[in-house]
Amino acid sequence: MEKFEKLTGIAAPLDLVNIDTDMIIPKQYLKTIKREGLGVNLFDEMRYDQDGNENPDFVLNKPAYRETQILVAGDNFGCGSSREHAPWAIKDFGIRCVIAPSFADIFFNNCFKNGILPIPLPQEQVDILMKDAEKGANARMTVDLENQTITTSDGVEIAFEVDPFRKHCLLEGLDDIGLTLNKATAIDGFESKMAQDRPWV
Amino acid sequence: MTGKTLYDKLWDAHLVDQAEDGTCLLYIDRHLVHEVTSPQAFEGLRMSGRTVRAPEKTIAVPDHNVPTTEGRETKIDNEESRIQVEALDKNARDFGVVYYPVSDIRQGIVHIVGPEQGWTLPGMTVVCGDSHTATHGAFGALAHGIGTSEVEHVLATQTLIQKKSKNMKVEITGTLPPGVTAKDITLAVIGKTGTAGGTGYVIEYCGEAIRALSMEGRMTVCNMAIEGGARAGLIAPDDTTFDYVKGRPHAPKGAQWEAALTWWKTLKSDDNAHWDKVVTIRAEDIAPVVTWGTSPEDVLPITGTVPAPGDFQGGKVEAARRSLDYMGLKPGTPLTEIKVDAVFIGSCTNGRIEDLRAAAEILKGKTLAPGVRGMVVPGSGLVRAQAEEEGLDKVFTEAGFEWRLAGCSMCLGMNPDQLAPGERCAATSNRNFEGRMGRGGRTHLMSPVMAAAAAVTGHLTDVRELLAETV
Numbered sequence A: 001m002e003k004f005e006k007l008t009g010i011a012a013p014l015d016l017v018n019i020d021t022d023m024i025i026p027k028q029y030l031k032t033i034k035r036e037g038l039g040v041n042l043f044d045e046m047r048y049d050q051d052g053n054e055n056p057d058f059v060l061n062k063p064a065y066r067e068t069q070i071l072v073a074g075d076n077f078g079c080g081s082s083r084e085h086a087p088w089a090i091k092d093f094g095i096r097c098v099i100a101p102s103f104a105d106i107f108f109n110n111c112f113k114n115g116i117l118p119i120p121l122p123q124e125q126v127d128i129l130m131k132d133a134e135k136g137a138n139a140r141m142t143v144d145l146e147n148q149t150i151t152t153s154d155g156v157e158i159a160f161e162v163d164p165f166r167k168h169c170l171l172e173g174l175d176d177i178g179l180t181l182n183k184a185t186a187i188d189g190f191e192s193k194m195a196q197d198r199p200w201v
Numbered sequence B: 001m002t003g004k005t006l007y008d009k010l011w012d013a014h015l016v017d018q019a020e021d022g023t024c025l026l027y028i029d030r031h032l033v034h035e036v037t038s039p040q041a042f043e044g045l046r047m048s049g050r051t052v053r054a055p056e057k058t059i060a061v062p063d064h065n066v067p068t069t070e071g072r073e074t075k076i077d078n079e080e081s082r083i084q085v086e087a088l089d090k091n092a093r094d095f096g097v098v099y100y101p102v103s104d105i106r107q108g109i110v111h112i113v114g115p116e117q118g119w120t121l122p123g124m125t126v127v128c129g130d131s132h133t134a135t136h137g138a139f140g141a142l143a144h145g146i147g148t149s150e151v152e153h154v155l156a157t158q159t160l161i162q163k164k165s166k167n168m169k170v171e172i173t174g175t176l177p178p179g180v181t182a183k184d185i186t187l188a189v190i191g192k193t194g195t196a197g198g199t200g201y202v203i204e205y206c207g208e209a210i211r212a213l214s215m216e217g218r219m220t221v222c223n224m225a226i227e228g229g230a231r232a233g234l235i236a237p238d239d240t241t242f243d244y245v246k247g248r249p250h251a252p253k254g255a256q257w258e259a260a261l262t263w264w265k266t267l268k269s270d271d272n273a274h275w276d277k278v279v280t281i282r283a284e285d286i287a288p289v290v291t292w293g294t295s296p297e298d299v300l301p302i303t304g305t306v307p308a309p310g311d312f313q314g315g316k317v318e319a320a321r322r323s324l325d326y327m328g329l330k331p332g333t334p335l336t337e338i339k340v341d342a343v344f345i346g347s348c349t350n351g352r353i354e355d356l357r358a359a360a361e362i363l364k365g366k367t368l369a370p371g372v373r374g375m376v377v378p379g380s381g382l383v384r385a386q387a388e389e390e391g392l393d394k395v396f397t398e399a400g401f402e403w404r405l406a407g408c409s410m411c412l413g414m415n416p417d418q419l420a421p422g423e424r425c426a427a428t429s430n431r432n433f434e435g436r437m438g439r440g441g442r443t444h445l446m447s448p449v450m451a452a453a454a455a456v457t458g459h460l461t462d463v464r465e466l467l468a469e470t471v
């Protein structure tokens, strides 16, 4: 998994509550065989009209936000279906960090599995960041996972909480598989014992 | 000291590591793979430069998307389906896993191929990115479905991160009456416990009526454990199991067979084991059942009538109203008056040779009722070949059924086999969800003999009446 240490980039404001995974990536894109490539359809129904043309009013279509790496959003982000395609689409677009007052549980977990840092913050702090994000391309925000701080373009620093184990995994780029592979000796040991006890397996 | 359940024993035998918070790492003996839930997992391996840890324990077969008509080796019309099948071809080749392509006579539904080839053995852990992996529990193997991230995890590490479930015992006492089958047992259990009744549990099925079932019947029972919400279903292995397994291509031979047998015989729950929940049903109380709604728990004996929403409580009232509306049924209608347009015999629940024999027995010398279309889809190429050797295909085709190639087919309609909107089907599969067999299609779940009976009369029918005629 890709490491997450310190990220300085464009933050996009998406001031909507209850953004569900259907809005993040609609179901017609689930028949794919890839994790990548979903970025073009991120927020598909808000981003494009019926004929597939870009909706110029949608934030990610504005010139200032095409390179967005941080998303600042409303309450209960990622609710609805458990599809892992939602974090896949966010990541594929290039967004590595989502900041919101709260997140749906499964989506929150899926983010960490895919190298994305979701940060829940009190509404007042999200409001500050939302304002900062509205400044567009010239205003770069910094998310520092090691020190657990977000710094706005004009230097305001906001601290955030993160589960120590998950922080460790993101900093080191460890996914579940990486972690299990750390136990390779135990797996090797189990296999050699099994070769003796149950050789027919 | 309390004894252990079969589940406890299987768990302990596969425990690689246990963390302080109770999270465990379980070793996986067999990983079954199909084309729909595996592409991103293989892709993940490629992106991170990882390999499949145990390709010889990983068995891949396309089944969900494949058409069941001739010519499919060279051409699959639906592009998305074709891409998924081609991706499996490539992944199987690139990573060197065991593979049965559509051109191979051994191809079929993954849950039928595994046992048939002797990949599934007693005492194993078996996983697949598919919820009906529960089927393999019939061998006394701990078997359950997993998600795509977990598929990748198993491919890379041959282990799975798990927390232990609770133990539930489902005992079926006595002897099944004539015309009542394994499918009726499993539907009756879900009817009693509800679709969430098994949530958090691993079920062990036991009792005389379970012991008396063939392996095919036991697989039918375990297949639907998931429909009751359980993580897995289990049946302790016995002589029926050992006889079925012996001589299969990948079953142990010689001295290894003897060693395996010695261990397999210890795989049963101790008399003093602790059960978190016990359900007992008398086999004599089970009648041939059918579903009337859009959840597998919507089960009634064929002698019943369509219920009214007011017969239920809580959230189920609204659910029943919606179901009845979708199914186009009126409360109070006798179930036997419900006319069918189609009959589907197949799926991982009832696509094995014994199922086809049972259906053919009812259909022999009879024909489909006017206006009813019928489709038989064997669970694997080998089941199909065996059926042809026994002349069952003739019975079906002479009755007016289509005789198809192996695959999931209409069970989930990801391939061209689908119900039309409003079309009503007597089906031997396992899910009657809205739109499952095709948008707007209406599914009544039942056993193969009950489906055959409906085919002959054109409406839901108590198969025992047809049996009485033949005697």
Ligand code: SF4
Residues within 6 Å of the ligand: B063, B064, B109, B110, B111, B130, B132, B347, B348, B349, B407, B408, B411, B412, B429, B430
């Ligand atoms: S036959 Fe149906 S239930 Fe079984 S694996 Fe195929 S789609 Fe799933």
